[in-house]
Amino acid sequence: MEALLAGIIASLTGFGVYLLLRAYTFPVVLGLTLLSYAVNLFLFATGRLTVGQPAVIGAEAAGYADPLPQALVLTAIVIAFAMTAFVIVLALKARAVLGNDHVDGRPVDGGEGGAVSHRGDAPEEGA
Amino acid sequence: MSQAVILPLLLPLIAAIVLLLTRRRVSLRMRRGINLGATVLELLAVLWLLVLVTAEGILVYQVGDWPAPYGISLVADRLSVWMLLITALLACCALYYAVQGTDSGxxxxxxxxxxxIFxxxxxxxxxDLFNLFVFFEVLLLASYGLLLHGxxxxxxxxxLHFVVLNLAGSTLFLFAVGTLYGILGTxxxxxxxxxxxxxxxxxxGIVRAAGLLLFTVFALKAALVPLYLWLPGAYASTSAPVAALFAIMTKVGAYAILRVETLIFGDAAGPxxxxxxxxxxxxALITMAVAVLGVLAAQGLRRQAAYLVVLxxxxxxxxxxxxTRAGIAAGLYYLPHSTFAAAALFLLAGIVARGRGAMGERLEPGPAVPAAPLxxxxxxxxxxxxxxxxPLSGFLGKWMLLQAALAQPAMAWIFAVVLTAGLLTIVALARSGSLLFYRGAQGGGDASAVAWASGLAAAVEHDAGGGHGDGRRCDIEAPAVAAGPDWKRLIPVMVLAGLCLGLVAAxxxxxxxxxxxxxxLLTPERYIEAVLGGAAGEP
Structure with a gap:
């Protein structure tokens, strides 16, 4: 189970970092989302992986599942969710104000295809 | 009296909620009053806390009365209160500037x-380390909104750069916190x-990796080389009072580095x-070297001020x-000085940009600023x-720093970088001052209204066309004062400069x-005892 979880966290982080380094805002936002998934799973694992254990230490229970990482993950999920919502709105606004979805506000040479594919239905409002 | 510790948190939170709820019902004038009143109240609360902490030592507030290692502790020691005081003073000045018109957008x-502020x-x-993460997120989310204001x-x-970088930083922070919890269990x-x-x-090895990961995150917040690249763009493009308030944001990173370095990885940390x-x-030395080059190369006063923040x-x-004791003490003296001076320069850049119309704060000869002598x-x-x-406070801070560096093996490097950076700063600021205030002072006060109108036209053009945006929109929402000094905006600048002079006098x-x-800070045993009480050393 440890190896599986470690593999999942590693691949999520790897894909997240790769997407974070892309030049257009949509993959960057996806990358941030994957990174936050990875870190949530990682926090979950810091309480050690236990199966079928109670969260409260009892007299007859053989062990316990550490409840603190679960509280931390909950907080981290809420924050990551809010931040993702914010960064999506900001990316849309940048698309509207700057006229394209490159992270520096200008499409790179020959990168027009990438820009077009993400233009989609961004609102065409002013600043 | 430990309840005093939570006052600097409750006051801004309540004020923020009140201001949010009244945003449509109450006039702007009234809300400005509420905000200013709350900020002054916070300053008074922090002053009270300062008196208490100097008299009674470290104050600890256990939130919800959960005992220390299990609940969240709020700790007011001298360092915390010092930072709170700087924040409160800075917030008052920045807000006073902002209510002159920047906030109407x-x-x-x-x-x-x-x-x-919360x-x-x-x-x-x-x-608490995780709580530190949460408060980082609170201040960052507020800063995203303020940065984009206007x-x-x-x-x-x-x-966009600022937000994405900081979100990546938050992820690193969580990885570091998780690793520390996984190994140390607290x-x-x-x-x-x-x-x-x-x-x-x-x-x-794992704890070392987690510690260095934490340091990376704090270095990103503090804008240390090579993680400083987000700062000049963000600070130079935002509105003047927000940039002034942001002068304390990099110091949060410096504070966190100092706290973690002295408390967790101090002398007692064994291996x-x-x-x-x-x-x-x-x-830090490379940061100074790079930043001073940025100061020299900057083509606008705000960008120059931003690089001065990095410096x-x-x-x-x-x-x-x-x-060492002397080194940290020198840093703690230099910290309020550099914060206030940088904030004052950002506000002054705002005044200059308003007064020069289309020229903005670009470092080129142009129309004279109204009341240029003042x-x-x-x-x-x-x-x-x-x-x-x-004889001013910057000199005193650097003097103490160099004196503290005398006994260090790296003394030659520190002296060379600090003194050269000081010299190049003088050159750069002298050039900026002469370009802005001496040359091309042909127009009188009447020119400024015309200049403002052309500035507005230029700004609109910038936003409509594909040219370089300059984000000045909310700074030109009202014409600059036609003649005479813009006293209402100059007062906070003078107060900030006065605070630096106060650092010399006192x-x-x-x-x-x-x-x-x-x-x-170098004897963290008292801090640990105050927080954990009798529970210290318990497994």
Whole structure:
């Protein structure tokens, strides 16, 4: 189970970092989302992986599942969710104000295809 | 009296909620009054806390009365209160400038301003690593909104970089916190300090990695080389009062580095003692070298001020990296000076940009600023402060830093970089001052209204066309005062400069305070005992 979880966290982080380094805002936002998934799973694992254990230490229970990482993950999920919502709105606004979805506000040479594919239905409002 | 600790958190939170709820019902004038009143109240609360902490020592507030390693502790020691005081003073000045017109663009400026203070105060007060992460997020989310306040192309572009970088930083922070919890089983900083000494030899490497990861995150917030690239764009494109308030944001990173370095990875940490110091000193010196080149190369006053913020972070962290009592004390004296001076320069850049119309704050000869002798005089004072010329506070701070560096093996490097950076700062600021205030002073006061109109036209053009956006939109919402000095905007600049002069006048008590703070930081046993009480050392 440890190896599986470690593999999942590693691949999520790897894909997240790769997407974070892309030049257009949509993959960057996806990358941030994957990174936050990875870190949530990682926090979950810091309480050690236990199966079928109670969260409260009892007299007859053989062990316990550490409840603190679960509280931390909950907080981290809420924050990551809010931040993702914010960064999506900001990316849309940048698309509207700057006229394209490159992270520096200008499409790179020959990168027009990438820009077009993400233009989609961004609102065409002013600043 | 430990309830006083939570006041600097409750006041801005309540004020933010009130301002958010009243954003449609109450007039702007009234909300400005509420916000100013709340900010002054916060200053008074912090002053009260300062008196209590100097009299009674470290105050601890256990939230919800959960005992220390299990609940969240808020800790007010000398360092925390010092940072709170700087934040409160800065917030008053920045807000006074903002209510002169910058805040009218959006209804959410006032709640965001208070939430920013809430996040800053929380980050300085918390004694829990995960809670520090939460307060970082609070202050960052508020700062995203403030940074984008007023809109404009440059702000959106810089804001996108700022947000994405900081979200990546938050992820790293969580990885570091998770690793520390996984190995050491606690997140309370005092408890971490106790347990880090007993790390099993097999785990030392992992804890070291987590500690360095934490340092990376704090270095990103503090804008240390090579993680400073987000700062000049973000600070140069935002509105003047927001940039002034942001002058404290980099210091949050410096505070966190100092706190973690002295408390968790201090002398008592066994194999992990002084984890950060060997990396910190070279990085701080390189930061200064790079930043001073940016100061020289800047083509606008705001960008120059932004690089001066990076420069001051380099100086500050050089002082902290010495790790000695004298070094940390010098840093703690330099910290308020550099914050106030940088904030005043950002506000002054706003005044100059308003007064020069289309020229903005670009460092080119152009129409004269209204009341140029006065504004130029204030600029001169700030330049002397920032460059560190005697007899003002910048000089005193650097003097103490160099004196503390005398006994260090890296003395030659520190002297060379600090003194060369000081000289180049003088050159750069002298050039800026002469370009802005001496040359091309042909137009009189009447020219400024025309200049403003052309500035507005230029700004509209910028936003419509594909040209370089400059994000000046909310700074030109009203014409600059046609003649005579813009007193209402100059007052906060003068107050900030006056605070720096106050640091000179009250140098003896302030250095005594910072020396006592440094002493307390280097003996973290008292902090640990205050937080954990009798539970210290319990498994």
């Amino acid at each position: 959006s209804r959410h400026f006032h709640p965001l301003f208070q939430l920013q 996040g800053l105060n929380g980050a300085f007060l918390t004694g 809109g404009g192309r440059a702000r959106v572009r810089a804001g 997140l309370n900083m005092a408890d971490l300090a106790v347990r880090v000494a007993d790390t099993a030899p097999a785990d030392v 992990l003692a002084h984890l950060i110091e060997p990396v910190l000193l070279p990085l 001051s972070i380099g100086t500050l962290l050089t002082a902290f990296a010495l790790g 504004v130029g005089g204030v600029f001169f004072l700030l330049a002397v402060l920032i460059a560190g010329l005697p 140098a003896a008590p302030v250095t005594a305070f910072s020396a006592a703070t440094a002493e307390a």
